[in-house]
Amino acid sequence: MTHYAAYLIDLDGTIYRGQEQIPAAQRFIQRLQDQHQEFAFLTNNTTKTPEQVVANLAQNHQIKVQPEQIITPSLATAHYLQEQSLEPLGEKSCYIIGERGLKQALGDTGLKYNEFDPDYVVVGLDSDVTYHKFELATLAIKRGARFIGTNADTNLPNERGLVPGAGSLVSLVETTTQQRATYIGKPEREIADYALNLKGWDRARTAIIGDNYHTDIQCGFKAGLDTILVYTGVSTPAEVQQMPTQPTYEIASLDDWNL
Known part of the structure; x- marks a missing residue:
């Protein structure tokens, strides 16, 4: 070894x-x-x-x-967006499907929350995801938002077995938009x-x-x-x-x- x-x-x-x-x-x-x-x-x-x-x-x-x-991936995504952007992220906005870890990391960059016409749509694991959230993400990407997926994990292992992971949610949005996400994780x-x-x-x-x-x-x-x-x-x-x-x-x- x-x-x-x-x-x-x-x-x-x-x-x-x-x-x-x-x-x-x-x-x-x-x-x-x-x-x-x-x-x-x-x-x-x-x-x-x-x-x-x-x-x-x-x-x-x-x-x-x-x-x-x-x-x-929340931290890595925030860093990636900062590296890729030609402007300060405080001048840009995003729509997020995700929970506290992702929202806090992206919010700390200065990105504003925007449901209608954001610069970015970032999709991660969200245990409270709804049809409406998928609808907002899909429409925003169709309007031109850049599509970021935090990771491609289709499943997560827990004490109950293999449950859906973030990749399952990203895949749904890929299907509805017919666009592949940029993955970070x-x-x-x-x-x-x-x-x-x-x-x-x-x-x-x-x-x-x-x-x-x-x-x-x-x-x-x-x-x-x-x-x-x-x-x-x-x-x-x-x-x-x-x-x-x-x-x-x-x-x-x-x-x-x-x-």
């Missing part, structure tokens, strides 16, 4: 399954902290702010980290590049860890990172064996990874 200087670690299905704990994950994070190893959580979940993620990890999973160690490399630049980590000495071949591992492939697939969430060994490109490493549990 290679010894890496830093790790980008998925949350859903890797560190926990909804409210269900994964004991090996808590032990793994404790080992990283005991050895003063650099790591950050690279999640596709946009519903919570970094502070809320930190609180959930501490209260429900006995993992204590700092908000600076949480990297979400995993499996696209933008979120990994954002994380590496933010942390100042060496790409060649950083590995990405996750449970989903189609998002976590594909993100690693696209970003030129070594990949560690852990079988505690979405993907299965039988499925992965059929894939043309294999992860750098495959493990049954985070207990199996030697730092």
Whole structure:
């Protein structure tokens, strides 16, 4: 096994399954902290702010980290829009399908909320999504708004099983508009590049860890990172064996990874 200087670690299905704990994950994070190893959580979940993620990890999973160690598509999307815009974002507007984590990250850029003719429509996970929200998003994109999808996760693993993810919502809007979204989160490399630049980590000495071949591992492939697939969430060994490109490493549990 290679010894890496830093790790980008998925949350859903890797560190926990909804409210269900994964004991090996808590032990793994404790080992990283005991050895003063650099790591950050690279999640596709946009519903919570970094502070809320930190609180959930501490209260429900006995993992204590700092908000600076949480990297979400919400933050990466806000950064992407700032980088792409030729004007200050305070002069632009957006319509959002999403929850607090996404709304706060985009609001912090100065973007104004606009349901009718925004510059951007950003679609993320929203547990209270309605037909009306999809209607507003569709019409705004048809009027010329740029269409951004936070991530392509079709499912999220929680204690009940695999439930719909943000990608399912983005896909519906893609169907109604006949336009493909620009994706920022995993499996696209933008979120990994954002994380590496933010942390100042060496790409060649950083590995990405996750449970989903189609998002976590594909993100690693696209970003030129070594990949560690852990079988505690979405993907299965039988499925992965059929894939043309294999992860750098495959493990049954985070207990199996030697730092």
